[in-house]
Amino acid sequence: MRSNDEIADADEEALFILFVDYSTGKVSMSMLGEVPVSRVRMKVFKVGGGHDVDCIVRSADVLGFQLHWLGVRSFMCPGSDCPACAEHVGAKWRGLLGVDVLEGSTGGRKCGLIELTDSALGRLRFVADCVGGSGFLGLHIVASRKGIRSPMRIEEATPGAARVAGVREIRSEIVAAAVATLYGLPSPGPGDGLREWEVRAADVARVIIGKAMSRLALNGN
Numbered sequence: 001m002r003s004n005d006e007i008a009d010a011d012e013e014a015l016f017i018l019f020v021d022y023s024t025g026k027v028s029m030s031m032l033g034e035v036p037v038s039r040v041r042m043k044v045f046k047v048g049g050g051h052d053v054d055c056i057v058r059s060a061d062v063l064g065f066q067l068h069w070l071g072v073r074s075f076m077c078p079g080s081d082c083p084a085c086a087e088h089v090g091a092k093w094r095g096l097l098g099v100d101v102l103e104g105s106t107g108g109r110k111c112g113l114i115e116l117t118d119s120a121l122g123r124l125r126f127v128a129d130c131v132g133g134s135g136f137l138g139l140h141i142v143a144s145r146k147g148i149r150s151p152m153r154i155e156e157a158t159p160g161a162a163r164v165a166g167v168r169e170i171r172s173e174i175v176a177a178a179v180a181t182l183y184g185l186p187s188p189g190p191g192d193g194l195r196e197w198e199v200r201a202a203d204v205a206r207v208i209i210g211k212a213m214s215r216l217a218l219n220g221n
């Protein structure tokens with residue numbers, strides 16, 4: 001299995017959401033907003049040091065989860081009965097939000113996900129409260145970090161501006177399917193709500209992290 005980072009790198013050039021049905025080999029970009037087929041790949045925009053990510057939020061809410069860092073990559077924490085939590089391995093919260101990143105120089109847009117820390121989510125909630133209305137859909141924000149280890153900042157792109165109207169929502173099931181692709185977990189099936197998916201994904205995440213913990217133990221780490 002490829003690591004998360006390899007998958008993320010492979011997705012660096014993906015500009016749009018692709019639905020790939022591995023049973024038929026059919027690739028489609030036309031199903032956004034409908035029932036996802038087996039795999040969704042979305043580019044993850046990392047907010048690096050000293051560079052701003054100017055974006056319009058296309059998710060109503062953040063999809064959040066805990067990650068354990070083991071060896072060279074991160075693993076999703078299944079929550080209950082987690083082999084890493086049982087060994088007191090630290091975990092960090094991460095959230096993913098669907099966005100269109102605006103490229104100032106070309107006027108282009110790239111659809112993808114940005115990764116939020118818990119403090120950045122607090123800032124995002126503050127921005128949403130200032131702008132008014134509910135949820136995050138249509139907020140125009142700038143995400144930044146001063147340095148690579150600095151806390152992530154979220155600010156209104158134009159202070160006092162209203163939400164962007166007519167933004168097409170990327171539903172949380174689509175974000176969940178992209179997260180599933182990143183972490184080698186099952187995608188939401190047709191008719192699955194987030195809750196049903198979380199239970200199925202956690203069962204697989206528990207097996208994956210259990211195997212990783214066993215490998216680390218064998219290697220004497």
Ligand SMILES: [Zn+2]
Binds near residue numbers: 068077078079082
């Ligand atoms: Zn855990």
